[in-house]
Amino acid sequence: MIEPLNCSQFEERLSDFEEGALAPELAAAMRAHAQACGACAALRQAVRETATWLAELPELELPPALIPAVLARTTGRRELVSWRATLRSLGGIFWQPRVVMGFGMAVFALAVLLNAAGVNLRQLRWRDLTPRQLALSAERGMHRGWARGAKYYNDLKVVYEIQAALQAVQRNQPAPPAAAPNHRNRNQDPNAVFGYAREFASAAPASFSGRAAARPRANFAIESDLS
Amino acid sequence: MLRPASLDGNGRPALADWTEASREALKADEQHLVDRCLAGDAAAWEAILHQHARRIYNLCYRFTGRVEDAQDLSQEASLRIYRNLASFRANEGSLGTWILSLTRNLLIDHYRRHKYDRLTDSLDSAPAGADQSERPPELASRETRPQEAGLWRREVREQLGLALQRLSPELREAVILRDLQDLDYKEIAAVLRVPEGTVKSRINRGRIELARLLRPNLRGQAAERGGGQ
Numbered sequence: 001m002i003e004p005l006n007c008s009q010f011e012e013r014l015s016d017f018e019e020g021a022l023a024p025e026l027a028a029a030m031r032a033h034a035q036a037c038g039a040c041a042a043l044r045q046a047v048r049e050t051a052t053w054l055a056e057l058p059e060l061e062l063p064p065a066l067i068p069a070v071l072a073r074t075t076g077r078r079e080l081v082s083w084r085a086t087l088r089s090l091g092g093i094f095w096q097p098r099v100v101m102g103f104g105m106a107v108f109a110l111a112v113l114l115n116a117a118g119v120n121l122r123q124l125r126w127r128d129l130t131p132r133q134l135a136l137s138a139e140r141g142m143h144r145g146w147a148r149g150a151k152y153y154n155d156l157k158v159v160y161e162i163q164a165a166l167q168a169v170q171r172n173q174p175a176p177p178a179a180a181p182n183h184r185n186r187n188q189d190p191n192a193v194f195g196y197a198r199e200f201a202s203a204a205p206a207s208f209s210g211r212a213a214a215r216p217r218a219n220f221a222i223e224s225d226l227s
Numbered sequence: 228m229l230r231p232a233s234l235d236g237n238g239r240p241a242l243a244d245w246t247e248a249s250r251e252a253l254k255a256d257e258q259h260l261v262d263r264c265l266a267g268d269a270a271a272w273e274a275i276l277h278q279h280a281r282r283i284y285n286l287c288y289r290f291t292g293r294v295e296d297a298q299d300l301s302q303e304a305s306l307r308i309y310r311n312l313a314s315f316r317a318n319e320g321s322l323g324t325w326i327l328s329l330t331r332n333l334l335i336d337h338y339r340r341h342k343y344d345r346l347t348d349s350l351d352s353a354p355a356g357a358d359q360s361e362r363p364p365e366l367a368s369r370e371t372r373p374q375e376a377g378l379w380r381r382e383v384r385e386q387l388g389l390a391l392q393r394l395s396p397e398l399r400e401a402v403i404l405r406d407l408q409d410l411d412y413k414e415i416a417a418v419l420r421v422p423e424g425t426v427k428s429r430i431n432r433g434r435i436e437l438a439r440l441l442r443p444n445l446r447g448q449a450a451e452r453g454g455g456q
Contacts, residue, residue: 015431046438054406070305075269
């Protein structure tokens with residue numbers, strides 16, 4: 001007859017008990033202690049769960065570069081890898097959520113940019129991809145963007161109000177000041193707005209400025225008002 | 228040629244003899260493979276690598292818990308194995324056990340070399356007076372989230388990996404070799420070069436410590452009864 005076990009003795013024999021390696025009498029004493037002691041019963045349950053989780057831990061795949069690296073440093077022989085295996089290993093690297101998400105975002109950003117540049121992929125032809133065509137379409141896109149920007153600027157309510165106020169001031173004050181507008185005191189100088197308009201026009205690319213001069217636009221009426 | 232020592236009632240060799248014979252044949256094959264390798268046969272070394280590299284890598288990863296460390300250590304272990312192939316003796320144990328033993332020695336060396344780093348890291352990262360930082364967070368019970376089985380499993384694996392890192396190296400290597408590498412007590416004793424009784428004791432203590440790390444409420448119960456029994 002085996003004496004009742006205490007908690008330390010229970011712990012010492014727990015793995016053997018769970019693996020069925022104890023003599024029947026000792027196993028019966030372990031069972032009796034687990035029934036009498038709640039803490040040891042909980043410990044037994046936790047150890048069982050841990051053993052289950054350990055058994056479920058997956059075996060890791062070997063990194064594809066490991067064996068070739070070892071071979072290169074030992075026998076100096078390079079392992080022959082088939083192109084299928086290479087593709088498969090590359091697929092393993094790229095087929096990850098963050099890489100797929102990044103690729104999706106890049107495609108989305110490219111689509112937005114192409115859309116903003118007015119490129120329609122369905123109507124794209126090979127001859128559109130020649131350097132001359134690409135340069136021309138880039139220039140067209142730049143002009144279009146510039147014209148949109150200028151139109152947006154001129155359509156701003158605040159700009160329109162300032163223009164109207166200045167025109168009223170000009171009507172009441174027939175002799176304009178001779179000095180050029182001081183950039184530091186723009187806020188005080190009513191002509192400063194024209195300074196902005198001049199800078200805005202002069203900031204345009206040279207090719208566009210030439211075209212703008214050749215083709216007077218309503219958007220730059222503010223300039224003609226100055227003269 | 229090995230011949231079975233005894234025959235069963237039908238005139239066939241007994242199962243135990245077959246097992247013994249196959250073990251002897253395996254030993255002879257392994258020694259032959261190593262001899263070829265020592266003679267400069269690159270294909271033999273490649274065969275050894277393909278056969279054992281995955282096991283080496285898994286042992287390194289489970290011991291260190293870091294992919295980068297596991298890759299570096301696996302490579303270092305493989306080089307050490309290659310340089311020490313002449314010391315392999317098939318009659319002293321299997322090639323797999325010998326390889327794991329060398330890998331384990333390397334892991335212990337690595338652990339000792341970086342012990343100070345880890346100590347300073349943990350001191351830097353531990354908030355003042357935060358005793359909880361020593362333990363991984365307690366796992367929620369499986370019943371609370373039945374609809375998230377995949378997430379639950381992933382969380383368990385992460386917590387288990389963290390808990391393994393918190394075991395002492397002696398307990399950790401014993402649990403890994405037994406519960407993850409499926410070695411028997413005799414093989415583990417050969418790898419660790421300690422008696423089987425010590426192996427059993429370390430595995431038992433390692434499992435209990437892991438269970439307590441994953442279920443911190445068990446610690447309180449253990450402390451409560453500590454003085455009494």
